[in-house]
Amino acid sequence: xxxxxxxxxxxxxxxxxxxxxxxxxxxxxxxxxxxxxxxxxxxxxxxxxxxxxxxxxxxxxxxxxxxxxxxxxxxxxxxxxxxxxxxxxxxxxxxxxxxxxxxxxxxxxxxxxxxxxxxxxxxxxxxxxxxxxxxxxxxxxxxxxxxxxxxxxxxxxxxxxxxxxxx
Amino acid sequence: xxxxxxxxxxxxxxxxxxxxxxxxxxxxxxxxxxxxxxxxxxxxxxxxxxxxxxxxxxxxxxxxxxxxxxxxxxxxxxxxxxxxxxxxxxxxxxxxxxxxxxxxxxxxxxxxxxxxxxxxxxxxxxxxxxxxxxxxxxxxxxxxxxxxxxxxxxxxxxxxxxxxxxx
DNA sequence: TTCGATGCAAATAGTTTGCATTCTA
DNA sequence: TAGAATGCAAACTATTTGCATCGAA
Numbered sequence: 001x002x003x004x005x006x007x008x009x010x011x012x013x014x015x016x017x018x019x020x021x022x023x024x025x026x027x028x029x030x031x032x033x034x035x036x037x038x039x040x041x042x043x044x045x046x047x048x049x050x051x052x053x054x055x056x057x058x059x060x061x062x063x064x065x066x067x068x069x070x071x072x073x074x075x076x077x078x079x080x081x082x083x084x085x086x087x088x089x090x091x092x093x094x095x096x097x098x099x100x101x102x103x104x105x106x107x108x109x110x111x112x113x114x115x116x117x118x119x120x121x122x123x124x125x126x127x128x129x130x131x132x133x134x135x136x137x138x139x140x141x142x143x144x145x146x147x148x149x150x151x152x153x154x155x156x157x158x159x160x161x162x163x164x165x166x167x
Numbered sequence: 168x169x170x171x172x173x174x175x176x177x178x179x180x181x182x183x184x185x186x187x188x189x190x191x192x193x194x195x196x197x198x199x200x201x202x203x204x205x206x207x208x209x210x211x212x213x214x215x216x217x218x219x220x221x222x223x224x225x226x227x228x229x230x231x232x233x234x235x236x237x238x239x240x241x242x243x244x245x246x247x248x249x250x251x252x253x254x255x256x257x258x259x260x261x262x263x264x265x266x267x268x269x270x271x272x273x274x275x276x277x278x279x280x281x282x283x284x285x286x287x288x289x290x291x292x293x294x295x296x297x298x299x300x301x302x303x304x305x306x307x308x309x310x311x312x313x314x315x316x317x318x319x320x321x322x323x324x325x326x327x328x329x330x331x332x333x334x
Numbered sequence: 335t336t337c338g339a340t341g342c343a344a345a346t347a348g349t350t351t352g353c354a355t356t357c358t359a
Numbered sequence: 360t361a362g363a364a365t366g367c368a369a370a371c372t373a374t375t376t377g378c379a380t381c382g383a384a
Binding site for chain 4: 194195197198199200230231233234237238241
């Protein structure tokens with residue numbers, strides 16, 4: 001089950017602080033949950049559940065993929081974790097950031113650019129003025145061409161399948 | 168396999184015209200392909216492959232889901248068909264429109280609003296000015312709250328699973 | 335010592351693919 | 360009648376779930 005509507009972000013510095021939050025929420029602090037948090041803090045950006053179960057390529061203890069998904073859901077519900085969807089491919093998870101990041105993803109080079117919501121307020125304003133629509137780009141990012149790829153010739157799978165690098 | 172980067176849209180009025188295009192592309196005109204096109208022309212909006220295989224609820228001949236996917240890919244490659252992704256849930260397919268529709272989808276009521284690309288030029292302009300980014304919303308739509316749902320309280324699965332109605 | 339969390343395996347959804355057969359051109 | 364497209368089944372990816380066991384509080 002995908003997470004219920006996520007509550008407000010709970011931003012913490014490190015695993016220890018996250019553990020405090022978990023306890024304060026009545027959640028149990030298991031080894032598996034520590035691993036999930038440790039991997040997320042060590043990751044260079046949003047990562048798929050599979051990489052978490054892999055211990056980010058073996059650098060951390062492995063855990064069961066099913067439990068990883070369950071823990072991610074739990075951690076997202078309390079606000080410690082967020083996830084987003086980059087085009088096709090698996091969902092990507094990250095620790096919640098101070099300002100609920102939003103994203104621009106290049107369909108050509110798959111670069112992911114994280115921006116703070118205020119940076120998109122002008123865009124959001126236009127959408128609201130023109131369509132009465134209040135957009136959010138934290139869960140389903142803006143897709144298109146980054147500056148570097150603006151004029152690159154289209155290639156197979158520009159609507160692609162693989163998940164991206166991070167900016 | 169998802170479609171390779173789709174070529175320019177080929178907009179036609181009806182199945183007969185689509186068949187012409189297929190022939191002109193050296194594609195064979197099979198019963199199964201006629202069904203796919205017939206269903207797409209009869210559909211009220213973008214529909215999942217499954218509904219096409221179902222003959223849109225039995226109103227049209229059924230066909231094999233695997234073949235439907237293959238045909239959709241082929242038809243999309245020649246430009247007769249387009250598909251988009253609404254949040255979670257299956258991809259949705261439609262006959263190519265005159266102006267390569269883009270979409271706004273409400274994460275709350277799941278309404279899908281199709282707009283022509285020029286209507287989003289102001290939004291696109293801001294994105295280009297502010298980030299050097301050229302956005303496109305035809306394949307991965309803008310997600311947020313429509314005017315009606317702007318103030319509705321969040322509910323479970325606002326990041327939801329089901330696919331939406333059409334505007 | 336209890337109830338929440340885990341691990342494992344099976345189930346599910348969406349989509350793709352291999353292969354023998356069928357049918358279009 | 361050659362090669363493209365089909366139908367069916369199996370494979371695959373991402374994710375969820377049931378259940379017996381384990382472990383944190």
